[in-house]
Amino acid sequence: MIYRHMAVIDGEMVHFEILDTAGQEEDSLQIEEKIKWGDGFAVVYSVTDRCSFDEVMRLCFLINHIHSSPKRSGGSEQPPVVIVANKKDLQFDRMVSTQDGENLSKALKLPFYEISTRDSYEETVAVFNTLYQELMRQGHFSPGSFKRRTVSKVMEKIPKMQASSTLNSAGRSLSFNSFRDYIPE
């Protein structure tokens, strides 16, 4: 599933395409193609699901590995990655502490956000703003001349994906998910 999101960041209109992997059974080739496709990555876990947290480190390494391979087109710098702890509103079901998330992010030297996609649109879009700003900082893209990719090209490679609106049924929150389905067996 690809979600679209538009935002004005630092005075520039930015069009995001957000690939959501929820519930997909994928082999390692599909995973690799999807990771190659991304310019930046939000590795999302749920604070109510310890297993999703336990996958974060492995996924970050996988992203770095794939984007540092000689096959990767573009620059040599690692793509922007942020770690996102979702569902912070569910405080009574919490299984992963804020400290755990912060410690992991510090160890991996990655930005960390703890958010609730249910409660805060602003917290959610801040994740994507950070990814965009980091891409700009790296200098691979300049504002207004962003690398273009067509959805149809992606869909040829990833037949299960469909283009879709960014907004969920409540009309306010972005939807994005843990990358745990990306892990090869």
Ligand SMILES: Nc1nc2c(ncn2[C@@H]2O[C@H](COP(=O)(O)OP(=O)(O)OP(=O)(O)O)[C@@H](O)[C@H]2O)c(=O)[nH]1
């Ligand atoms: N309370 C709360 N519920 C959330 C939040 N984000 C998502 N949910 C709910 O969690 C459930 C799963 O959300 P999804 O977006 O389908 O998450 P997913 O990672 O795709 O889940 P899988 O389909 O199991 O991969 C839904 O019922 C959402 O409404 C949040 O921040 N707070």
